Amino acid sequence: MAIRTPDMILIDVDGTLVDSVPDLAFCVDEMMKQLGREPWGETRVRDWVGNGVERLVRRALIGQLDGEPDEAEFEKAYPVFLDLYAENTSKRSVLYPGVKEGLDYLRAAGYPLGCVTNKAAQFTLPLLKDLGIYDYFGIVVSGDTLEHKKPHPAPLLHAAEFFKVSPERSLMVGDSISDVKAARAAGFQIVCLPYGYNHGEDIRIAEPDLVIETLAHLKGELEQAA
Ligand SMILES: O=C(O)COP(=O)(O)O
Numbered sequence: 001m002a003i004r005t006p007d008m009i010l011i012d013v014d015g016t017l018v019d020s021v022p023d024l025a026f027c028v029d030e031m032m033k034q035l036g037r038e039p040w041g042e043t044r045v046r047d048w049v050g051n052g053v054e055r056l057v058r059r060a061l062i063g064q065l066d067g068e069p070d071e072a073e074f075e076k077a078y079p080v081f082l083d084l085y086a087e088n089t090s091k092r093s094v095l096y097p098g099v100k101e102g103l104d105y106l107r108a109a110g111y112p113l114g115c116v117t118n119k120a121a122q123f124t125l126p127l128l129k130d131l132g133i134y135d136y137f138g139i140v141v142s143g144d145t146l147e148h149k150k151p152h153p154a155p156l157l158h159a160a161e162f163f164k165v166s167p168e169r170s171l172m173v174g175d176s177i178s179d180v181k182a183a184r185a186a187g188f189q190i191v192c193l194p195y196g197y198n199h200g201e202d203i204r205i206a207e208p209d210l211v212i213e214t215l216a217h218l219k220g221e222l223e224q225a226a
Pocket residue numbers: 012013014015016049050051052053116117118119120150176
């Protein structure tokens with residue numbers, strides 16, 4: 001399936017631009033150890049990423065995606081995680097193959113670019129800066145910038161308003177069901193990368209408009225777009 005030429009493109013962070021799970025898993029496991037509990041390891045933690053760090057900590061405490069931990073345990077654990085992640089935001093995180101090339105193409109082709117993530121701003125900005133991609137984006141909407149985060153459409157609509165581009169002329173690029181739902185609710189087109197974090201499920205199940213192998217593959221699709 002093809003896409004229509006957009007006037008603006010928003011890109012997700014975790015699982016799309018950045019493989020951030022090595023740092024997130026390190027911090028979850030250190031937190032678990034400090035609480036006197038067993039670490040989970042990267043494979044388990046990978047399926048819990050995508051709804052912000054608070055949700056990640058809650059999931060780690062109960063060892064599953066859905067449900068709530070004991071509130072007192074969460075109150076103890078959360079600040080431990082925040083301190084750890086502040087120290088380990090980008091130590092082990094890397095850009096996925098094709099990201100730099102894709103961003104260079106999109107910038108050179110003149111697309112206004114924004115970043116929309118569920119990661120809290122205190123981590124998003126240092127991560128983007130440390131990995132050398134902060135300057136590509138005209139706006140960064142983090143998980144705590146607005147009242148709502150993805151899958152709510154508000155962060156996408158906020159960025160569209162910032163760029164003065166209508167949602168129908170806008171494209172979201174992401175890796176998870178939250179990106180697809182937010183894009184659909186906002187009236188954006190949605191392209192997904194298959195290598196990211198979608199709670200262990202193939203993103204094709206969510207039926208995005210298009211799945212591309214790497215961000216660099218967006219070039220060919222945009223050049224063919226109507
Ligand atoms: O869950 C997070 O912290 C961020 O996830 P996202 O960048 O894929 O929105």
